[in-house]
Amino acid sequence: MHIVICIKQVPDSAQIRVHPVTNTIMRQGVPTIINPYDLFALEEALRLRDAHGGEVTVLTMGPPMAEDALRKALTYGADRAVLLTDRCFAGSDTLATSFALSRAIVRIGETFGAPDIVFAGKQTIDGDTAQVGPGIAKRLGLLQFTYVAKIDSIDVDAREITVKRRSEGGTQMLKSRLPCLVTMLEGTNEIRRGSLDDAMRAARSQIVKWSAAEAGIDDLNKCGLRGSPTVVKRVFAPTTRAEKATQIDMTDKTQHDLADELIAAIFTRQPALEHELAFDGGQ
Amino acid sequence: MSNANREAPPSAGRAGIKRELPEHFRDYRHVWVFIELERGEVHPVSFELLGEGRKLADKLGIQLAGIVLGPPGEATQHAVAEAFAYGADLVYLVEAPLLADYRNEPFTKAMTDLVNTHKPEILLLGATTLGRDLAGSVATTLLTGLTADCTELDVDVDGSLAATRPTFGGSLLCTIYTLNYRPQMATVRPRVMAMPPRTDKPVGRVIRHKLSMTEEEIITKVLGFNLDRQSAKANLAYADIVVAGGLGLGSAENLQLVKNLARAIGAEYGCSRPLVQKGWMPADRQVGQTGKTIRPKLYIAAGISGAIQHRVGVEGADLIVAINTDPNAPIFDFAHLGIVTDAIRFLPALTEAFTRRLSPHSHDKLAS
Ligand SMILES: Cc1cc2nc3c(=O)[nH]c(=O)nc-3n(C[C@H](O)[C@H](O)[C@H](O)COP(=O)(O)OP(=O)(O)OC[C@H]3O[C@@H](n4cnc5c(N)ncnc54)[C@H](O)[C@@H]3O)c2cc1C
Ligand SMILES: Nc1ncnc2c1ncn2[C@@H]1O[C@H](COP(=O)(O)O)[C@@H](O)[C@H]1O
Numbered sequence: 001m002h003i004v005i006c007i008k009q010v011p012d013s014a015q016i017r018v019h020p021v022t023n024t025i026m027r028q029g030v031p032t033i034i035n036p037y038d039l040f041a042l043e044e045a046l047r048l049r050d051a052h053g054g055e056v057t058v059l060t061m062g063p064p065m066a067e068d069a070l071r072k073a074l075t076y077g078a079d080r081a082v083l084l085t086d087r088c089f090a091g092s093d094t095l096a097t098s099f100a101l102s103r104a105i106v107r108i109g110e111t112f113g114a115p116d117i118v119f120a121g122k123q124t125i126d127g128d129t130a131q132v133g134p135g136i137a138k139r140l141g142l143l144q145f146t147y148v149a150k151i152d153s154i155d156v157d158a159r160e161i162t163v164k165r166r167s168e169g170g171t172q173m174l175k176s177r178l179p180c181l182v183t184m185l186e187g188t189n190e191i192r193r194g195s196l197d198d199a200m201r202a203a204r205s206q207i208v209k210w211s212a213a214e215a216g217i218d219d220l221n222k223c224g225l226r227g228s229p230t231v232v233k234r235v236f237a238p239t240t241r242a243e244k245a246t247q248i249d250m251t252d253k254t255q256h257d258l259a260d261e262l263i264a265a266i267f268t269r270q271p272a273l274e275h276e277l278a279f280d281g282g283q
Numbered sequence: 284m285s286n287a288n289r290e291a292p293p294s295a296g297r298a299g300i301k302r303e304l305p306e307h308f309r310d311y312r313h314v315w316v317f318i319e320l321e322r323g324e325v326h327p328v329s330f331e332l333l334g335e336g337r338k339l340a341d342k343l344g345i346q347l348a349g350i351v352l353g354p355p356g357e358a359t360q361h362a363v364a365e366a367f368a369y370g371a372d373l374v375y376l377v378e379a380p381l382l383a384d385y386r387n388e389p390f391t392k393a394m395t396d397l398v399n400t401h402k403p404e405i406l407l408l409g410a411t412t413l414g415r416d417l418a419g420s421v422a423t424t425l426l427t428g429l430t431a432d433c434t435e436l437d438v439d440v441d442g443s444l445a446a447t448r449p450t451f452g453g454s455l456l457c458t459i460y461t462l463n464y465r466p467q468m469a470t471v472r473p474r475v476m477a478m479p480p481r482t483d484k485p486v487g488r489v490i491r492h493k494l495s496m497t498e499e500e501i502i503t504k505v506l507g508f509n510l511d512r513q514s515a516k517a518n519l520a521y522a523d524i525v526v527a528g529g530l531g532l533g534s535a536e537n538l539q540l541v542k543n544l545a546r547a548i549g550a551e552y553g554c555s556r557p558l559v560q561k562g563w564m565p566a567d568r569q570v571g572q573t574g575k576t577i578r579p580k581l582y583i584a585a586g587i588s589g590a591i592q593h594r595v596g597v598e599g600a601d602l603i604v605a606i607n608t609d610p611n612a613p614i615f616d617f618a619h620l621g622i623v624t625d626a627i628r629f630l631p632a633l634t635e636a637f638t639r640r641l642s643p644h645s646h647d648k649l650a651s
Contacts, residue, residue, distance in 0.1 A: 013452040098423060126451055129431035134387075134419025143502055144387050146416045162506065167385065167412050168321060170510040174386075176503040187559075187566055229428035229464040233445070235457045238591075245605060245614075245621035255629055258622060259636035262604065265620055266581065270602050273580055276523070277548055277641055 001054030001156050002112065003045045004105055005078070005119040006136070007038040009062050009069035010126045018237060034069045037121035039191040041184040044151065045119050046077050046192065052156055055079040057108055057115075061089060061100050067207055074202035075194040081205065082108060086212040091225035094127065098135025099222045104215045105140060116156060118142060118181045130183070137181035145174065146183045154178070304463050311465035314340040315375070315403040317394070318349045318366050319413055321385055322508065323358040325365055327478065327521065328409030332471060333369040334479030335436050336407055342438050345404065346372040352393045354383040367484045374487070375401060379494040384505040385413050391420040393494050398425060400492065403466045405444050407436075410470035418470050428461030429468040434475055434595075444469065453572050453595040474520045474578040474599060519568065519575045524550035524582075525600075527570055528558065529593075531586020531607065531626055535563040540630040541585060547634045548641070553577070555587050571596035585626035589614025606630070 011030045019026050034042075045056045058073040060066050061084040070081035084104045092100065109115055118140070120133035130146070137144035147166040152173070154161050159178045164171050166185050194202075212223060221227060248261055267274040316336045319326040333349065340347040349366030353359035355378045363374050377393045394417065398406065406421075408414040410432050422429035430446035434456070437445045444467040447458045461467040519525060526548075528541040538554070545552040553570040554563070570577055572592040578599035585606045587593060594617055597603060605618035606626045615621045622629065 011451075013454075016451055016454055018451075018454045093428070094419075095423065095426065095428065128450070128452075129429075130415045131419040131422070131429060131431060134416060135423040138391075138420050138423035144416070144420065146419075147412045164509075165412075167508075168326060169324075170508055172384070172508055173506040174503050175506050229426070229461050230430060231460045231462055233458045233460050235450075235455055238449075238453070238456055238595075240616060244616055245603075245618040247610075247615075247621045247623065250622070250624060255624070255632035256636060258624065258629065259632040260640075262620065262622060262633065263636055263640055266602065266604065269619065270580055273524075277637075 001049065001052045001117075001154075002115045003049060003054065003056045003117050003119065004059055004108055004115040005038070005042050005045045005056060005073075006059050006101055006132070007042065007069060007073060007121070008035045008060060008124050008127075009033070009066040010035045010124055013125050032065070032068065034072055035121050035124045035126075037123055037125070037184075037186055039121075040186055040188050041119040041121050041182070042073060042076060042078065043189045043191045044182075044184050045117070047189070048117070048151070048154065049079075052154065054116075055112070057082060057112060059084065059101065059104055059108065061085070061092075061097060061104070067209075070207055071202050071205070074205050075199045076192060077194055077198045080112065080208065082208040082210065084210050084212075084215055086223075088212050088220050088223045091228060092223065093228035093230045094129050094131040094135055095229055096223055096225075096227035098132050098139055099227060100212070100215075100217060101132065102136045102139035103217045104210065105136065107210065107215045110216075114179070116178045117154075117161075118179070120181065120183045122147065122183050122185055133181060133183040140181070143176050143180040145176070145180060147185050148182050149185045149188055151182070304465075308463070308465040311402040311404045313346045313348055313403050314343070314405045315348045315350050315407065315466070316366075316371070317406070317408040317414065317417070318351045318362050318374075319409050319411060320351060320353045320359065320362045321413055325362050326409055326411055326413075326473070328411060328414070328471070328473040330365070330369040330481075331473070331476040331478055332407045332409060333366065333371060335471070335476045336405075337370040337479065339405060339436060339438055339444070340372075343404070343442055348372065348403070349374045350394070350397060351375070352377045352382050352390060354378065354380050363489060364486055367487050368481050369479055370482075372487060374489045375492060376489050377492050377494050379496075381494060381496060381498055381501065384508070385416075386501060386503050386505065387416055387420055388501050388503060389494065389496055390417050391424060392496050393492075394421050395424045396495070397492055398466060401490070406466040406468045408468070408470045410472040414470055418468060422468050425466070427464040427466060427468060428459075429470070430459045430461070431470050433469045433471050436469060436471070443467070449572065449595055453591040472576050474576045477578075477599075519551050519553050519570065519577055522551035522577065523580050524548055525553055525570070525577050525579045526550050526583045526585070527553040527555065527587060528585050528626075529555040529587030530557050531588075533586075533627065535561070537627055538563060540627065540634075544583070544630055544634045544637070547638050550579075550581075550583075555590075555593055584614060584618070585630055587614055588612050589617065 057080040058078045123130035150164040152162040314336045316332045318329045349371035381389045433446045435447040446469045526545045582600035583604045603618040604620045605614040
């Protein structure tokens with residue numbers, strides 16, 4: 001079985017700061033990580049390979065430094081890494097991103113064997129759109145399963161797959177056919193600690209690097225800014241509320257006095273609540 | 284789609300250029316809202332979107348249409364009636380047995396066929412599991428722009444949709460345009476927009492469209508559906524009162540204090556993200572950017588610092604009460620009422636005080 005998994009290198013957003021005057025992201029010194037949601041997909045891919053045999057190819061599109069993310073994925077046990085990198089991809093929105101990635105997946109198929117499953121993360125923490133996965137599926141004409149909580153079974157010979165998919169009020173059980181694209185829900189597994197062997201292999205591994213031309217992408221009008229139907233017009237900081245919270249004064253008060261005072265303040269501001277609570281509350 | 288997916292920020296010049304809308308897009312008109320019908324129920328986000336769609340349509344002087352895709356039967360007819368009740372001028376309806384359960388293939392086909400036939404200018408969907416699955420496929424099929432998880436929608440002077448969304452974990456907002464493609468698509472998360480009033484309007488014009496697809500053409504089959512257990516189901520997004528705990532509570536055991544208060548006042552309980560990561564609470568109780576957006580009348584946050592990712596999920600609350608030992612905690616920047624005290628001691632006192640005040644004899648006590 002051949003599995004392709006798309007990962008993205010993202011700035012560790014827990015450490016992102018916004019410049020107070022220019023409203024730009026201060027990237028300097030902010031470490032980059034593999035998009036956390038992609039790790040659930042990577043682990044699922046590795047487990048499937050371990051159970052069914054075959055290979056896992058990780059793919060990313062990004063600047064040359066995105067190689068770090070790929071090497072990290074190799075230390076977890078991925079077999080091969082492909083970096084799609086070219087100036088012409090700069091400024092890609094999700095439509096252009098899914099175009100480039102889908103072409104790269106076609107080239108991966110031609111070079112290393114057609115994939116049975118393509119994985120993507122549920123969403124990224126910087127783009128946070130959850131669209132690149134479905135975009136790739138549509139472009140490649142793959143069946144698509146998003147928010148998958150569990151892959152129940154795969155029969156590589158019969159080309160069958162059954163999955164449990166998260167929906168608003170419950171879980172859908174679906175049966176479908178390979179090849180397909182799956183985006184994994186978070187929390188469904190935990191990324192393994194790679195073995196020492198994998199770490200050594202990762203350090204030595206040759207990462208496949210493709211420019212647009214090498215990936216077989218000749219239609220540059222579909223790439224980067226030119227291939228992106230959306231335009232960012234304005235970036236700005238969220239407005240802060242004019243006043244800070246009214247503090248309930250604590251001096252010389254017991255917790256009980258404080259509680260009574262808070263409740264009085266709540267009902268003064270939201271008189272209707274007292275009435276509703278008297279009927280609904282306390283049960 | 285978002286700027287953050289971009290490898291480099293776009294030059295200001297490009298964003299400033301107003302390109303001509305190609306000829307074949309000029310007759311795209313009207314605002315469409317996808318009415319999300321799943322397992323017999325309309326997702327309330329559809330009504331919230333009709334409220335927003337109404338405002339956009341009025342500004343543009345065009346019509347607002349609801350899009351109903353569902354199996355023949357009462358539930359689908361009800362969805363049509365509800366679309367009118369929440370402000371639609373007309374409804375496009377695709378009724379077919381194939382649309383009984385959500386599957387990407389027939390829904391994408393039904394929606395893209397409708398768009399190509401009737402040509403909307405703007406298409407809005409809820410950012411639910413269903414809506415996001417569908418929106419991504421539809422936008423890619425139509426090769427148009429899609430802005431995900433918008434928090435604000437508006438039209439600018441020349442009639443383009445200005446879709447604003449948080450980016451970089453809510454640290455910044457960006458306004459995105461789809462200049463020379465149609466329709467302009469956007470998704471919005473449940474509870475981000477206010478629920479519009481419901482009026483008992485008679486059912487208006489319904490335009491039916493056939494789904495040219497047979498079950499044999501659909502590869503994916505639904506084997507079953509497990510409804511979430513009612514008791515375990517958190518209905519945070521639509522709760523009137525939410526009590527939430529954060530890391531400040533110190534231990535999983537102390538979360539009982541949050542649950543006790545919630546029970547006493549008939550509230551739902553929730554938490555900040557680290558508690559989910561520690562396994563102290565299930566993921567569907569998480570409030571915030573990567574959890575639920577809530578819009579309660581009262582939100583009580585205990586031991587939560589108020590990080591931006593938490594804030595964006597609770598800002599729609601009418602009244603925010605924060606309990607935190609740190610007088611400089613960021614949560615006091617957007618809470619309305621604050622108490623600087625130990626939540627572990629204060630929550631039991633608050634629970635007791637509420638119970639006393641709300642008990643049937645409370646008025647006698649107050650009088651005496
Ligand atoms: C991509 C991304 C997405 C995220 N999404 C979300 C999200 O959806 N929701 C979310 O909540 N977070 C989210 N986060 C995490 C967020 O950035 C914060 O880390 C998180 O909200 C902090 O949780 P907390 O306030 O419970 O903990 P802390 O920040 O550790 O705050 C604990 C607070 O408790 C106070 N405290 C300590 N002891 C007491 C006591 N005895 N009584 C009262 N107060 C006390 C402290 O003063 C402190 O303010 C996200 C982060 C990232 C990077
Ligand atoms: N530049 C990229 N390279 C590889 N995979 C990506 C890239 N951008 C997005 N993805 C994949 O698409 C998923 C959804 O991304 P997004 O639509 O940005 O939320 C991610 O979790 C990745 O698996």
